[in-house]
Amino acid sequence: MSEPVVSMKNISYAYDQKTVLNHINFEIPKGAFMGLLGPNGGGKTTLIKLILGLLKPDEGSVQLLGGPIGKFKDWNRIGFVSQKANSFNKGFPATVFEVVSTGLTANVGYFRFFNKNHKEKIIQAIDQVGMLEYTHENIGNLSGGQQQRIFIARSLVNDPQLLILDEPTVGVDYENVQRFYELLHRLNDERQITLLLVTHDTGTITEHATDIVCLNKTLHFHGKPEEYTSLSEKDLSVFYGHPVNIVTHNH
Amino acid sequence: MLADFLEYDFLRYTFLTGLLIGIIAPLLGTFIVVRRLSLIADALSHVTLAGIAFGLLLEKKFAVTLITPLYSGMAFSVIGSIFIEKLRGVYKAYQEIAIPIILSGGVGLSVIFISIADGFNTELFNYLFGSVSAVSINDFYTILGISIFIVMIVGLLYKELFSLSFDEEHATISGIHAKAIHLLFIVLTALVIAASIRIVGVLLVSALMTLPVAASMRIAKGFKQMMFLSIIFGEIAVVAGLITGYYLSIPPGGTIVLVSLIILLISIAAKKYNFTLKKAHENNLQKK
Numbered sequence: 001m002s003e004p005v006v007s008m009k010n011i012s013y014a015y016d017q018k019t020v021l022n023h024i025n026f027e028i029p030k031g032a033f034m035g036l037l038g039p040n041g042g043g044k045t046t047l048i049k050l051i052l053g054l055l056k057p058d059e060g061s062v063q064l065l066g067g068p069i070g071k072f073k074d075w076n077r078i079g080f081v082s083q084k085a086n087s088f089n090k091g092f093p094a095t096v097f098e099v100v101s102t103g104l105t106a107n108v109g110y111f112r113f114f115n116k117n118h119k120e121k122i123i124q125a126i127d128q129v130g131m132l133e134y135t136h137e138n139i140g141n142l143s144g145g146q147q148q149r150i151f152i153a154r155s156l157v158n159d160p161q162l163l164i165l166d167e168p169t170v171g172v173d174y175e176n177v178q179r180f181y182e183l184l185h186r187l188n189d190e191r192q193i194t195l196l197l198v199t200h201d202t203g204t205i206t207e208h209a210t211d212i213v214c215l216n217k218t219l220h221f222h223g224k225p226e227e228y229t230s231l232s233e234k235d236l237s238v239f240y241g242h243p244v245n246i247v248t249h250n251h
Numbered sequence: 252m253l254a255d256f257l258e259y260d261f262l263r264y265t266f267l268t269g270l271l272i273g274i275i276a277p278l279l280g281t282f283i284v285v286r287r288l289s290l291i292a293d294a295l296s297h298v299t300l301a302g303i304a305f306g307l308l309l310e311k312k313f314a315v316t317l318i319t320p321l322y323s324g325m326a327f328s329v330i331g332s333i334f335i336e337k338l339r340g341v342y343k344a345y346q347e348i349a350i351p352i353i354l355s356g357g358v359g360l361s362v363i364f365i366s367i368a369d370g371f372n373t374e375l376f377n378y379l380f381g382s383v384s385a386v387s388i389n390d391f392y393t394i395l396g397i398s399i400f401i402v403m404i405v406g407l408l409y410k411e412l413f414s415l416s417f418d419e420e421h422a423t424i425s426g427i428h429a430k431a432i433h434l435l436f437i438v439l440t441a442l443v444i445a446a447s448i449r450i451v452g453v454l455l456v457s458a459l460m461t462l463p464v465a466a467s468m469r470i471a472k473g474f475k476q477m478m479f480l481s482i483i484f485g486e487i488a489v490v491a492g493l494i495t496g497y498y499l500s501i502p503p504g505g506t507i508v509l510v511s512l513i514i515l516l517i518s519i520a521a522k523k524y525n526f527t528l529k530k531a532h533e534n535n536l537q538k539k
Contacts, residue, residue, distance in 0.1 A: 052424065075426060082420065092285060094417055095473035102414040106425035111407045138472055154421075 002030045003066045005162045005194045006051055011060035013046055020046045022218045024060070028162070028196060028211075033188045035205035035225070036198045038215035044198050045083075047215060048164055051196075052080060065161060076107045079155025079163040079193075081148070083170070090140045096150050097135050100125055103154035125156040128191075129183060145176030149183065156187075162194045163187065169201060177201075181208050202228075255497065264391040265383050265450060266493060269503075271398040272447040272459065273489035277481035278405055279443050280460030282436065284468070285416050291335060291437070292457035294350045295328050295444045297357030300453045302327025302445075303378050304364035304371075311368050320378070321390050325445035331357065332441035336434050381452035381504030383497045394446045401439050408432065413474060450493070452504035459485060462511035466518040484514050 004027040011024040020043040028034055038044050049055040050062055053069055062069040065077065100122050101114060108118060126132055129149040134142060139150060148168055155163055165184075169177045181204065187193045199205050206212065206225040214221035214228070221228060256266040283289060306323030331353050338349035365371065386394075405412065411432055414422040423429045440460075447456045467480035492507030499506070 054424065075424075080421075080424065089285075092417060093468055093471055093474055093477045094413075098413065098474050099417065101410070102417055102422065103425075105410045105414040105422065106427050108410070110411065114410065136472060 007063040034211040035209035042216040076158035079160035083166045103157040125153040129153045145172045265386040269489040273486040276459040277463040277485035284464040294354040296456045298331030299324040299328040301360035308368040328441035328445045332437040380502035455504040458508045466515040469518045469522040
């Protein structure tokens with residue numbers, strides 16, 4: 001088996017005195033489609049920030065693509081679609097093409113222009129998320145689900161090995177959530193992109209993910225979706241710190 | 252109608268300068284508007300006024316021109332812009348508070364300089380509302396240099412400026428130096444304002460940076476198109492404003508702003524009747 005994309009050893013992190021992550025050990029295997037579950041304030045976003053190098057752990061070490069994070073330079077190999085991508089200024093006058101091009105900005109570098117090759121990459125990424133016909137449409141005219149695809153395309157232009165999505169389906173209707181997961185499967189299968197998806201929607205993620213991780217300060221669960229769904233309400237209450245009602249999705 | 256502008260030197264330099272600021276003001280204005288910083292231009296123009304008053308004061312006290320008002324205005328404007336950027340860093344949650352601080356500071360200093368000098372008569376009036384006859388050949392060359400510099404920097408850093416304007420968080424995560432670029436950008440803005448003040452005037456310079464953008468935002472598809480349309484609208488406003496201002500003996504600041512407002516109203520109406528450039532293009536194709 002090849003080396004994991006992300007490997008966290010004994011990670012702890014606290015904001016001021018408040019511990020958010022307590023001795024976390026976990027790995028994201030290459031090619032995985034991992035769902036990250038947990039209550040609000042359980043440290044999901046902090047964990048992502050640690051992987052992205054935006055925060056430094058108080059304790060422990062992070063390895064990205066086989067090397068220590070301190071020496072990691074290939075940041076464009078890691079795509080990130082933030083929760084905030086949903087709440088951008090809807091009236092911003094930019095076309096889909098222009099938005100996706102911002103994914104390449106840092107990669108291309110200062111004082112350089114986009115060449116033909118870059119433009120092809122942008123078009124390819126838009127095509128990959130099935131939005132080619134909207135290439136020259138203003139982003140503000142698209143639906144929430146379509147905008148979400150555009151933000152994924154923005155990450156895809158850099159051929160990421162790992163794509164991190166922070167609650168991407170909030171505010172997206174059921175049908176588009178299904179199409180969204182189809183897209184993620186395509187990226188996972190065809191382009192071998194490892195996925196880490198933060199979500200509250202336990203019903204849907206357990207149908208799609210290959211691995212489930214449950215985080216509430218410490219790692220409460222790490223295993224296959226079948227194992228997660230076979231957990232009792234009592235077990236889940238322990239994870240979440242309050243009683244849980246399992247709601248099954250029978251679509 | 253253009254004849255006088257081509258014939259007389261002083262009018263010719265005003266006209267050429269007008270063409271330059273018709274490009275650079277909306278060019279930077281596009282970024283200013285989408286970053287919701289429209290009022291920064293106003294704050295900086297008032298700081299520039301303080302600089303100009305300072306220059307005029309030196310001129311009056313020493314009876315020689317040590318530093319022309321254009322240069323002193325520019326110096327104050329650039330210093331003011333750096334202060335704004337610093338203040339925005341200090342009040343992270345209330346960044347707009349930098350604007351009234353700098354604006355009132357500028358007006359305060361202006362009042363002090365003006366009263367020390369016992370007033371400047373018509374000269375100051377020209378700076379407030381603009382003038383068709385105020386651009387010297389030296390001013391023109393300075394503004395030409397500034398314009399070339401600004402177009403070059405915006406061209407070279409276009410994708411970074413655009414990325415930062417659209418999604419600052421994402422741009423910063425991907426490794427773009429947000430702080431340095433913001434600082435450079437606001438210094439450029441200060442230069443544009445100082446350059447434009449001779450023609451448009453302190454009180455109306457921000458209009459030339461924002462009104463053409465507001466108009467093109469209604470009908471443009473995408474950011475680049477909005478930028479080019481803004482420049483076209485800016486040029487129309489400057490040319491039409493300068494000519495009518497000259498023939499009607501009205502300070503051009505007023506006429507330029509009025510033309511900009513008319514363009515804005517037309518674009519709002521056009522949007523209301525669902526006219527976009529793409530549709531016009533499709534209609535043309537159908538006719539063929």
